[in-house]
Amino acid sequence: MRTRFWRQRTNIISATLTLIASLLLTGCFGNDEEDWNGKNISGLMPELEFDLINSQGKSVSGDDYSGRVRMLFFGFTSCPDVCPTALQKLNQATSGLDPALQDEVLTLFVSVDPKRDTPERLAKYVDFFGDNIVGLTGKEPQLRELAKRYRTTFGYDEPAADGNYAVSHSSAIYVFDREGNPRLLMRPDLSREEIRHDLVALIQEDA
Template identity: 70%
Template sequence: MSTSPFRRHTGTLSLLALILMTLVVSGCSGEEENWNGKDISGLMPGLEFELTDSQGRSVTAEQFDGKVRLLFFGFTSCPDVCPTALQKLNQATEGLPPGLQDDVLTLFVSVDPERDSPERLAAYVNFFGEGIIGLTGKEPQLRELAKRYRTTFGYEEPDENGNYAVSHSSAVYVFDREGKARLLIRADLSPKEIRQDLIALARTDTE
């Protein structure tokens, strides 16, 4: 029995549709797998805040538009997580190609406004290199910002000298030039892996 031309064409179109669908799915999966960090596109709100920088000036997220931004919550008295993370981020950004070094900015948000004055913040972030902006604010502002990105922080009981620890997340959120949340950098990523993601994101935004 011969097969009608209509059926032959239908079978061919179905096969082509299947091939195209496979290519599309493969392409999307491949793009996701290219990131070393976790892809959070569409899962988190855009970058938005009004805080005080290390010069005592009021700043908003929009003032840093046009740059890839890394957002990290911490405090200057942090004994391990913060210095380790900032050192790693600085190593990652220092190794960026010359044309991209000014396009990436780290925003270190102190959740310890009681102790972290603008002067203290400035000395702290400057120690870890250029391209790091120290920010803080009143506790309600900081609570609202942390909640926006599904995290929190807390203060432990002070010791006899008035010193206390602050619990906070070690997550680093990466936003593209338009302020859209794109990646979550895990603590186990190396500076090289972070740098690869930053280069890919910065170059994608300029294409």
């Protein structure tokens, strides 16, 4: 009896489910209140937290840079293309900001190649890309932990005859607001104007 009861209602139940599902789907895909160029990652990722060393060789944590909009980027100083292009673009985006806003943004460049990237080497490298950039690195387990926290990874290729090796890493720029909440994921193909637009929106929103 019960089976027949359910069988008779299959159509109604399935129609209702289809309706609910389609409502949910349009709800998921339809609304994006902010006009961000980056991908909105609010609520998808944990707050900015790390335990690394800076280019002066001092231990630092996420709190040391709080109060500013932060852009987290993984890379390595021997990187032939992705890192220099991205860092240069970030530098152009921030240096084009109103001077009063420039200090509100900080780029955190995390080298995932601690074997080659000593703090001194890292300091020289980041200085080349402007003032508002900090070079960070750490022991491999610390870096692995940070990468895992932000759902990314890195890997080392076999060294060539001259001892050089490539490092695979995320090409994304993770943007955190002043409180350290994850806000945007920027793909490196965004233009500096698009990046600047998002940064200004984030700075002004918090101020």
